[in-house]
Amino acid sequence: MDERYDVVVIGGGPAGLSGAVTLARSRRSVLVVDAGQPRNAPAAHMHGFLSRDGMPPGELLAVGRTEVERYGGHVVDGSVIDVVATDDGFHVTLADGRSVSARRLLVTTGLVDELPDVPGVRELWGREVIHCPYCHGWEVRDRAIAVLASGPMSTHQALLFRQLSEDVIVFSHTHPPSEEQRAELAARGIRVVDDEVAALDVVDGQLRGVRLASGESIPRDAVVVAPRFVSRSQLLASLGVEVVEQPPGIGTRVVTDPTWRTNVEGVWAAGNITDLSAQVVVAAAGGTAAGAQINADLVAEDVRRALASVG
Secondary structure: OOOEEEEEEEOOOOOHHHHHHHHHHOOOOEEEEEOOOOOOOOOOOOOOOOOOOOOOHHHHHHHHHHHHHOOEEEEOOOOOEEEEOOEEEEEEEOOOOOOEEEEEEEEOOOEEEOOOOOOEEEEEEEOOOOOOOHOOOOOHOOEEEEEOOOOOHHHHHHOOOOOOOOEEEEEOOOOOHHHHHHHHHHOOEEEEEEEEEEEEEEEEEEEEEEEOOOOEEEEEOOOEEEEEEEEEOOHHHHHHEEEEEEEEOEEEEEOOOOOOOOOOOOEEEOOOOOOOOOOOOOOOOHHHHHHHHHHHHHHHHHHHHHOOOOO
């Protein structure tokens, strides 16, 4: 690590690494600090990324780190515990006591999936327990699918997964569908079970079914849940970065303008911390675009300084 960088990227996922590559290729000094907590770690493969479909998530990150370093960027394992604004940028402190300064920040720390409190859900998360039809839907096509109504988007999820299988059941659980929603589900042949889910039946680490509070167990091959998506934005609170609740109760996100700039001068954000529904390819694209915007901002500052020095 150097003492000062043009840009410190906090978070080494697809958004952060893509932004770092863009900046390093523009000959910016870049440091990526990664806590090693990728959201998609439980998944064996990722999908929807053209030319990388089916690649293990960890492999993508390893390749991305290599690309950053190929262009002269630095990547370190660690957590940022404090960021303080200074007269010429930011002072960044890591958990191990190391610190650096930066002219700009790119925050790509992602989000945390708050899962329904149902036994078996966390154990199977990213495998038989899923939430996104575009990330995992093809893998459960024509299977017996349960939709655990645990959030406001559950009916929407059920209708999307019905495109992939004729055998979809909605378990009303804590968010029973409205009469209008029931009519929509019925029109697509989706059964609604009006009972709270007690647990998932898991045998030898494999899903066998959904067990109701009544004791009945209904065989299922996959369970769709609606997590609450909470941005990892606690670090930015002291800087005054704007974080908003995403209606209707879906989660929280960091607010940015169309150039991925936050309301705090010198701070950009990209990826799932700003876009709760972004798949890997979208998060990576956001990081690339944010990196380009940061470089342009630094170029403008460099011009101002050059003009001042000759004035």
